[in-house]
Amino acid sequence: xxxxxxxxxxxxxxxxxVALEPRSGYDLRKLFTTTPMGHFSSSPGAVYPALDRLExxxxxxxxxxxxxxxxxxxxxxxxxxxxxTLNEIVTGPITRDDVIWRMDEIMLRFALMDDNTPGETxxxxxxxxxxxxxxxxxxxxxxxxxxxxGMPITSKYAxxxxxxxxxxxxxxxxxxxxxxxxxxxx
Amino acid sequence: xxxxxxxxxxxxxxxxxVALEPRSGYDLRKLFTTTPMGHFSSSPGAVYPALDRLExxxxxxxxxxxxxxxxxxxxxxxxxxxxxTLNEIVTGPITRDDVIWRMDEIMLRFALMDDNTPGETxxxxxxxxxxxxxxxxxxxxxxxxxxxxGMPITSKYAxxxxxxxxxxxxxxxxxxxxxxxxxxxx
DNA sequence: CGATACATGTAACCGGTTACATGATTTT
DNA sequence: AAAATCATGTAACCGGTTACATGTATCG
Numbered sequence: 550x551x552x553x554x555x556x557x558x559x560x561x562x563x564x565x566x567v568a569l570e571p572r573s574g575y576d577l578r579k580l581f582t583t584t585p586m587g588h589f590s591s592s593p594g595a596v597y598p599a600l601d602r603l604e605x606x607x608x609x610x611x612x613x614x615x616x617x618x619x620x621x622x623x624x625x626x627x628x629x630x631x632x633x634t635l636n637e638i639v640t641g642p643i644t645r646d647d648v649i650w651r652m653d654e655i656m657l658r659f660a661l662m663d664d665n666t667p668g669e670t671x672x673x674x675x676x677x678x679x680x681x682x683x684x685x686x687x688x689x690x691x692x693x694x695x696x697x698x699g700m701p702i703t704s705k706y707a708x709x710x711x712x713x714x715x716x717x718x719x720x721x722x723x724x725x726x727x728x729x730x731x732x733x734x735x
Numbered sequence: 736x737x738x739x740x741x742x743x744x745x746x747x748x749x750x751x752x753v754a755l756e757p758r759s760g761y762d763l764r765k766l767f768t769t770t771p772m773g774h775f776s777s778s779p780g781a782v783y784p785a786l787d788r789l790e791x792x793x794x795x796x797x798x799x800x801x802x803x804x805x806x807x808x809x810x811x812x813x814x815x816x817x818x819x820t821l822n823e824i825v826t827g828p829i830t831r832d833d834v835i836w837r838m839d840e841i842m843l844r845f846a847l848m849d850d851n852t853p854g855e856t857x858x859x860x861x862x863x864x865x866x867x868x869x870x871x872x873x874x875x876x877x878x879x880x881x882x883x884x885g886m887p888i889t890s891k892y893a894x895x896x897x898x899x900x901x902x903x904x905x906x907x908x909x910x911x912x913x914x915x916x917x918x919x920x921x
Numbered sequence: 922c923g924a925t926a927c928a929t930g931t932a933a934c935c936g937g938t939t940a941c942a943t944g945a946t947t948t949t
Numbered sequence: 950a951a952a953a954t955c956a957t958g959t960a961a962c963c964g965g966t967t968a969c970a971t972g973t974a975t976c977g
Contacts, residue, residue, distance in 0.1 A: 575928050585878050585894060595965050597930060602964095620972045622927065645972065660893035671889065692771050703857065707846035708771060712909045717903035721896045743936065763954050781937050783958060788936095806944045806956065 552608065552638065558654050560599050562589050564627065565661035566633050567609050571626035574600055588653065600625060608634055635661070640670055643677030648685050652718065668733035675726040679719060686715045738794065738824065746785050748775050750813065750821050751847035754794050757812035760786055765879050767835055774839060785812060794820055807858035821847070829863030834871050838904065861912040865905060871902045 553561040563577055572580075574596050581591035590596065594627065600623075603609045608631035611623040627635070639658045647655055655678060689712050697705055738746040758766075767777035776782065784794050786809075789795045795810040796818035813821070833841055834881045839863060848857065854914055875898050883891055 555964085558967085573928075574930090578928095584882065585897065587877060590964060590965065593928095593930065594932090598964075621950095622928065630977075643900040656893045656896055658888070660890040662887070662889040664887050664889075666889070689771060696770065701846070701848070701850050703850075703852070704846040706907075706911050707842045709911075710842055710904065711771065713903050713907050715902060717899050718896065721892075721899050725895075726894050741936085760958090764956095776937065778938060779956095779958065780939075780960090784936075806958095808945095808956065858948080862968075 552603065552606075552634065555599075555602060556607075557599070557652075559589050559595060559656055560603060561635075561638060561654065562586065562657055563596070563599055563609065564603060564608055564631060565639075565657070567603075568627040568632060568635055568661075569663075571624045573622055573624050575622075603631075604637065607631070609688075640666075640674065643674065643681050645681045645685060648678070648681040648715075668729055671729045672726060672733070675722050675729065678722045679726065682692050682715055682722065684718050686712060736791070738792075738820065741785075741788060743785070743790075744837075744843055745775050745781060747821075747824060747847075748772065748791060748838065748843060749785055750789060750794055750817060751781070751843070753789075753811050754813040754818060754821055754847075755849075757810045759808055759810050761808075789817070793817070794806075826852075826860065829860065829867050831867045831871060834864070834867040834901075850919055857915045858912060858919065861908050861915065864908045865912065868901055868905050868908065871903065872898060875901065 552564055562581075566572060566580065566586075570652070574593070577600075578591045578593065578596050581587050581589045581596075587649060587712075600611070604611055604625070608624045608628060610628050611625040613621045613623050641658075643655065648658050659674060662674075689708070693708050693712065696708075700708075736754065738750055748767075752763060752766065752772075760779070763786075764777045764779065764782050767773050767775045786795070786797070790797055790811070791899060793814060795811045796814050797811040799807045799809050825847050827844075829841065842865075845857075846859060848860075875894070879891075880892050882894075886894075
């Protein structure tokens with residue numbers, strides 16, 4: 550999944566947050582340091598350049614307030630193209646690589662769906678997560694069975710942790726899917 | 736935690752794997768692509784420079800085989816200093832930041848403890864994980880309680896996933912701790 | 922008037938990704 | 950002899966970290 554020419558979760562998070570309401574770089578940084586959204590960087594050296602890139606890509610646009618001072622405040626809002634792109638990224642298919650390498654991004658995408666995202670879309674997303682995660686857990690279990698002899702115990706335990714994490718994700722996705730379906734049928 | 740002047744988990748993984756037995760860059764890359772250790776990069780542009788840096792830091796040393804050809808094979812083994820450093824990193828204290836930002840590294844450190852690591856060390860490590868994780872889960876739950884009103888449902892669900900992940904880690908650590916203690920008392 | 926919160930940015934550095942380049946050895 | 954596998958490396962690029970630089974507004 551890539552935001553314009555980019556691929557970082559930070560850009561996606563920024564795009565999604567600016568879509569909810571116009572925000573400045575400072576607003577975003579504050580959000581990243583004071584909420585559990587804070588899995589993202591918040592350092593000015595990451596946030597401001599990311600805003601620049603998103604603007605250059607035409608996905609957000611900043612309007613400068615207090616134009617005449619040396620220290621203007623720039624508030625960014627999402628553009629039409631930005632909204633289209635965001636929607637494509639958020640609702641795009643779940644790949645196995647997403648599950649293996651980018652679980653954070655999966656959860657971010659889910660979190661960025663707003664309350665008027667159709668229940669079918671939510672369900673499809675969760676089904677994708679479940680499908681790909683089940684495949685992956687199966688292959689992890691195979692690896693485990695194949696490798697466990699001759700592996701230090703602590704490595705075995707560490708692998709069990711990895712598998713347990715995915716099983717927890719699976720349980721979560723199944724539970725949420727059930728709740729989403731219940732809401733669709735009402 | 737930093738490996739010499741570095742901080743990447745890739746360097747730590749390489750140091751730990753080279754500690755088990757001497758390996759070449761190619762060996763490491765193969766390991767990273769064919770085993771679930773593959774959460775690490777495996778790209779030549781990451782592995783070979785990392786080996787260079789570890790060697791420059793005096794933590795590993797490479798011996799060139801087939802010296803007279805243009806395409807020599809370099810096999811690296813860990814140095815005395817490397818083994819000391821590795822042990823310090825692996826058995827060092829668990830911080831809250833480790834739990835929040837570097838769970839992968841925590842599991843890597845645990846996996847790299849070998850079978851003659853004293854049971855007390857393993858237990859101490861796991862106790863640290865449990866302690867810090869419990870603190871973090873508590874604060875996540877507070878955030879959740881504080882923020883859940885006015886949050887899109889999908890964001891709420893995403894947060895629940897995060898909390899569930901940590902609870903899964905907690906369950907794992909408690910189980911493994913029990914097993915480790917059982918082994919110590921026998 | 923000093924501290925603090927608001928607010929934006931840049932530059933050096935670091936390490937991973939991608940893509941490319943090259944050569945050696947083994948298998949078919 | 951071609952193909953596959955073994956094997957090492959480099960260069961351009963990208964984006965995050967750290968640290969620094971700077972200025973504004975508000976409050977006591």
